Amino acid sequence: MSKQLVLITGASAGLGLEIARVVMASNQYRVVLTARPNSMGRFADEGIFENEDVLLRPLDITSADMRGELIASIEAQYGGVDILINNAGFTFRAVVEDVSEEDRLQQMNTNFRSPMELIRLCLPSMRQKRQGKIINISSVGGQMAMPTMAVYSASKHALEGATESLWYELKPWNIKVTLVQPGFINSKGFEKVRKTELSSLSSKETSSAYHQHYINMETFIEKVMHLTPSTSTTVARNVFKVMRTKNPKLRVAGTWDAVFFTLMKRFIPQRIYHAILYYLLPNIGKWGK
Ligand SMILES: NC(=O)c1ccc[n+]([C@@H]2O[C@H](COP(=O)([O-])OP(=O)(O)OC[C@H]3O[C@@H](n4cnc5c(N)ncnc54)[C@H](OP(=O)(O)O)[C@@H]3O)[C@@H](O)[C@H]2O)c1
Incomplete structure (x- = not known):
C-alpha cells in the first residue's frame, strides 16, 4: 500500500517545522512541506531536502492561484491529500481600537479564510476515497480571548466554529476533523508577533491610552513563554498522535495550560x-x- 500523503502549511519555521520533523522521522508518510516562496531556502538551512517521501513546494496560503495549482498537481500525481495540516498563521498584538479594517482582513485571510479554502480544495478527493483527516492548528485563543489579542482570537474562534461544523458535515464520509489547541509554547514566538501600525505607536508612546495594556501584556506573555515546559516538539507530538488515532477528538489540547x-x-x-x-x-x- 502506498504511503498516505500529508500536506503541512507554514512548515518553514516554528511548530510547522517541528511537525514536519516528527512526521519525517516516522518514515510512515509521504509529506508535502510548504512555505512561502521567500522562505523556501530555510528547508536547506534546516537540512531538509527532497526525496521520494519529502516534497518541498512553495505556498503562500493567501494566494488562490498557488493553492489551486498545488492541490491540482498533488491530485494529478498522488491522487490527492490524505491528511491536511493547516498550521500556517500569524498573530497581531493589538487592542480593538488599534485594528484597522485592513489589519482585520489580513489576520482573517491568513488564519481563517485561507485554511478554509485549502480544505475546500482537498475535500472532493477525500470524499471520493471516503477517508481523510483535517487537522487545524487553533490556539487556546480559539476558546478564550486575552486583551491585546482581539483580532487573533477572533480568527481562531472563526476557525473553531467552522471546524466544529465540518466535524458533523464530514463524518458521513469517514473524514476526521480535529482542532489542536496549543497554549503557551516555550519559544521565541513572541518575537514574531506583529503589531498593527496603530498598536506599534500605542506600545511605544507612554502617553497613549493603551500603553499600559501593551507593556504589561508583552512582558507577561514573554515571561510565561520562557517558563512553560511545553515546546513545539510537545505540540508536534500531539499532532502526530492525532494523525495516528483512528477516531481523534474534535478538540485536542496542545499543551498543559x-x-x-x-x-x-x-x-x-x-x-x-x-x-x-x-x-x-x-x-x-x-x-x-
Ligand atoms: N507559538 C505559540 O505559542 C502558539 C500558540 C498557539 C497557537 N499557535 C499557532 O500555531 C501555528 C504556528 O505558529 P508558530 O508559533 O509556529 O509561528 P511561527 O514560528 O511564526 O511560524 C508560522 C509559520 O507560518 C508561516 N506563514 C505565515 N503566513 C503565511 C502565509 N500567508 N502563507 C504560508 N505560510 C505562512 C510562516 O512562514 P514565514 O516564515 O514565511 O513567515 C511560518 O512558517 C499558528 O497557526 C499559530 O497561531 C502558536
Missing part, C-alpha cells in the same frame, strides 16, 4: 471565570489611568 484553561472554562461559572482572569492581568490597577 490548554488543558488547564479548558477545565477552568468548563467548570467555573462565567462571571467568576472572567473576574478571576481580569484581576490576574498584570498591573491591572494601572490600566486606563
Whole structure:
C-alpha cells in the first residue's frame, strides 16, 4: 500500500517545522512541506531536502492561484491529500481600537479564510476515497480571548466554529476533523508577533491610552513563554498522535495550560471565570489611568 500523503502549511519555521520533523522521522508518510516562496531556502538551512517521501513546494496560503495549482498537481500525481495540516498563521498584538479594517482582513485571510479554502480544495478527493483527516492548528485563543489579542482570537474562534461544523458535515464520509489547541509554547514566538501600525505607536508612546495594556501584556506573555515546559516538539507530538488515532477528538489540547484553561472554562461559572482572569492581568490597577 502506498504511503498516505500529508500536506503541512507554514512548515518553514516554528511548530510547522517541528511537525514536519516528527512526521519525517516516522518514515510512515509521504509529506508535502510548504512555505512561502521567500522562505523556501530555510528547508536547506534546516537540512531538509527532497526525496521520494519529502516534497518541498512553495505556498503562500493567501494566494488562490498557488493553492489551486498545488492541490491540482498533488491530485494529478498522488491522487490527492490524505491528511491536511493547516498550521500556517500569524498573530497581531493589538487592542480593538488599534485594528484597522485592513489589519482585520489580513489576520482573517491568513488564519481563517485561507485554511478554509485549502480544505475546500482537498475535500472532493477525500470524499471520493471516503477517508481523510483535517487537522487545524487553533490556539487556546480559539476558546478564550486575552486583551491585546482581539483580532487573533477572533480568527481562531472563526476557525473553531467552522471546524466544529465540518466535524458533523464530514463524518458521513469517514473524514476526521480535529482542532489542536496549543497554549503557551516555550519559544521565541513572541518575537514574531506583529503589531498593527496603530498598536506599534500605542506600545511605544507612554502617553497613549493603551500603553499600559501593551507593556504589561508583552512582558507577561514573554515571561510565561520562557517558563512553560511545553515546546513545539510537545505540540508536534500531539499532532502526530492525532494523525495516528483512528477516531481523534474534535478538540485536542496542545499543551498543559490548554488543558488547564479548558477545565477552568468548563467548570467555573462565567462571571467568576472572567473576574478571576481580569484581576490576574498584570498591573491591572494601572490600566486606563
Ligand atoms: N507559538 C505559540 O505559542 C502558539 C500558540 C498557539 C497557537 N499557535 C499557532 O500555531 C501555528 C504556528 O505558529 P508558530 O508559533 O509556529 O509561528 P511561527 O514560528 O511564526 O511560524 C508560522 C509559520 O507560518 C508561516 N506563514 C505565515 N503566513 C503565511 C502565509 N500567508 N502563507 C504560508 N505560510 C505562512 C510562516 O512562514 P514565514 O516564515 O514565511 O513567515 C511560518 O512558517 C499558528 O497557526 C499559530 O497561531 C502558536
